[in-house]
Amino acid sequence: MLKDLVFLGTAVFTIASAATVAFSRNILYSGFALLGTFAGAAVFFILLSSDFVAVTQVLIYVGGVLILVLFAIMLTSKIGDMNITNRSINYKIAIPLLLLFLGMLTQLMSGGSWDFGEEKFQSMVVPIGNGLLTEYLLPFEVISIALLGALVGAVVIVRREIK
């Protein structure tokens, strides 16, 4: 019962902040509203008994990606004309695309049986730790190399040319 209430509140909160991201005319407000979406996703992860993923979400998204996004906004827009920094285009393409996509998804969800019943909360930290060092060791190493390459690449892209 309490779980349902928490789910409902988080769903409303997450979708409201995602809508703010989508429709706000000020890019800075969109950036701050992204915080609400990430936090709501973390609550969903906890409800889905993935406590480790929830903590990772808060650490990496809220602590890392969001700060990067806000930095990029502050570095690239002139604070003076902040009000029109987030104009929108292409509504004629976007709305049919969106309707097509949502129609497809509802069609997919209304067919078939999705009755999986209720699951109990169970901490996933130990299975994830075991999995990362046994079955998923190769993807783990590959993704660490990919992350290193991406970070070095980011530094190379933004540095100034030294003649």
Add this chain to the structure above:
Amino acid sequence: MATLQSYLMVTAILFGLGLFVVTTRRNAVGVLMGVELILNAASINFVAFAHFRGNDVAGNMFSIFIIVLAAAEAAVALALVISLFRQFGTIDVEEATTLKG
């Protein structure tokens, strides 16, 4: 109430909003925010399926990998945005037309 289907509904709405942002924004950072929304929706979906299949570990792995790759993607994309700003003085994706034939 909190069944698999309700999670799928919420993430479908999140994904749709992300798609809308990606197709309508002119600001490059705004487009990036849409990509983040889409990735978040996908990773919630992975975890929801894993949970309702009896707390499977594979879905959790996938969502951790998605989060890490999203961080890498954000770092590279924001570096590109900053160098775009240096080159053109704007981050409007409609203005960067140097490669247009």
